[in-house]
Amino acid sequence: MVISPTDRYTSRHAVETYGLDRWGNGYLDIGDDGRLLVTPGKDSSRSIDLLQVVQELGKRGYGTPALLRFPQLLEGQVRQLTRAFGRAIEEFEYGNAYRPVFPVKVNQARSVVEGLVAAGWNDGLGLEVGSRPELLTAIALNTPPESLILCNGFKDAEYISSAILAARLGKKVVVVIEKPFEIAQFLEVARGEEVLPMLGLRIRLQARGSGMWEKSGGFASKFGLSTLQVVEAMEALEAAGLQQQLALLHFHIGSQITEIRKIKKAVQEASRIYAKVRHQGVDIRYLDVGGGLGIDYDGSKTSSDASVNYGVQEYANDVVFGIKEVCEQEHVEMPTIVSESGRMLAAYHAVLVADVRAAVSGSSSTPLPMTGREPQVVQDLAEVARNITVKNYREFYHDAIDYRDQLFSLFNLGMLGLQDRAKGETLFREIAEKAVRYSKSAKFVADEFVELESELREKYICNFSVFQSIPDHWALDQLFPVMPIHRLNEAPTRRATLADITCDSDGEVEKFVDLKDIKDSLELHELREGEPYYLAFLLIGAYQDTMGDMHNLFGRAHEAEVMLDPQGKTVIRSVRRGDDARDTIQCYGYDEEELIGSAEAALRKRVNQGSMDRSEADSLLDDYRRRLRHYTYLDSPAARGGDAE
């Protein structure tokens, strides 16, 4: 779309500004009224209006931040994945089936796991677990009878015997051996057991992934068996008479593989190992290609960290074709293909909506008036501010830096008052802003001014915690799309970065997805007095909310599931209250009753001293008790009637 700068800004322009048509996988749209819409069926005539959902939750007493889950997006992803494999199997006349498996660590939330299992029921969607607690959860879930439970991760005797328990409960369990010692451990625990789980071997490939998680594969990987260890494992199993338990080969070269070439190479190598193992008379039935199917977070379709240079169908084609080709060459049966795609299935389904509390910038709308009697250094700055132009801005800005340094030296020596310092600072900022503006007229903008611009940038303070809701942004610089959920038919006249409400300078978002490159600020609207302004953090359904921590004791956000019913009406269900202060405090060794008890003791003392009367003490205690039950985040503009109790 070609947009002329004179066109009135409409929803179509907003699509261009934020790029949701590129990274939204068809699940997002913008209404003519400028509202962000979720379209579970990829059909804009049937949509969920996010602002309306936020307002409805607010009426029920649940303010922002709120994590909205869209189970129909989980369904959509399961369908996309299984259809892609279905099509590839048909096209290449592959001689076996495909089974999706969801790695629970990607998002352990019950509603997510159950949602995926329900959506993938007819495709026999199974679960992958990486720890004993995850296995115990998977055992309890109602999964389709044909589906697999794959046990990865480090295993002790407890973990293995839990897998045996699962097998006795009738689940199709595979214990995947990742380390040589696990074989001996398995043999020991399995001795005398009648029902045993199947076994798998995690192989360490030469082929590596690409992108941020590429070290999960390759020679030095933390996981998997070398070729020699695979041979030894087979020998050990044969010696124990348990060779027939061996049913699966598995590899995983990392998450968010950005280049399809890496996937092809890994599939080829693993298929070859599969064929060779079969040649040795082992009846391997499953080839598990692990996870790694990536998400195009920035919509650029490139191999940059925030993107992938392939689509789901291409991935399925390459996996299916790659395995078939090797099996034919090697004259072995084709295995059931298993993939452990987690990010792909879960990423789209969750959106965090947070309210913006304030915009902060260093500039002041009403500077102190100059009297002409200011100290020389302040007058010098005023002079620079008056005379700086597009021709002299570099030199004048450098002069201003000298004057500013003088200003602070004089202040530190006690020779300037507070008002004069304030005037000097304001003038310096004015000069810096002008310098940045003038620098843009040059063909080439010097680094100095690029940096200065980012220092001067406005910050929008958002009522959420990066550490709780998008921890990978903090830990790995991962980018997530962010955009307003309303006013999208109004030109965003501001460019700002975002700061969360933690007292941590890392609690900021200063990089944003962009088609080309990465944006260092986001297009936002001017805040209006008394009117809430909401931003959505999107594609955060994989690895984020369940990995978040409670920095500054900001806890889990309120959650709700949002669906479209068959009539196209929005249904909000399974609303879950976020943590209150008491919940997060208790995680760190405090006890609610004890806290209240000590507040009570302090109040009693004051009453006994006669400095407070009984009823006042009682009401203060009630007050304290009530505050412990408040949502940990700032009071939200959406929540009428206070916090949800």
Ligand SMILES: *Cc1c(COP(=O)(O)O)cnc(C)c1O
């Ligand atoms: C984490 C993990 C996955 C999931 O990877 P995605 O990139 O999210 O698809 C799959 N398999 C194993 C063994 C894992 O550790």
